[in-house]
Amino acid sequence: MLQESINQSILNLLTYPWIEERVGKGVLSIHGGYYDFTKCTFEKWTLDYKRSNVDKEGRRVSIKDQAFWC
Numbered sequence: 001m002l003q004e005s006i007n008q009s010i011l012n013l014l015t016y017p018w019i020e021e022r023v024g025k026g027v028l029s030i031h032g033g034y035y036d037f038t039k040c041t042f043e044k045w046t047l048d049y050k051r052s053n054v055d056k057e058g059r060r061v062s063i064k065d066q067a068f069w070c
Contacts, residue, residue: 006032010047023049 014020022028030047
């Protein structure tokens, strides 16, 4: 699913220590977007770093704050 690849890209950005440091301090926020051509909608995610969790493999799992535009 394309939305999952966008979510994974957001999480991959956190593998850069300087990005994770700034996100953790609240100086930088990470966003991702998905445009659905069939529905003509745009879905935007914002990583909620403080409310995100770590899964069984130790990877951070983002919680999505979603907004939709038609």
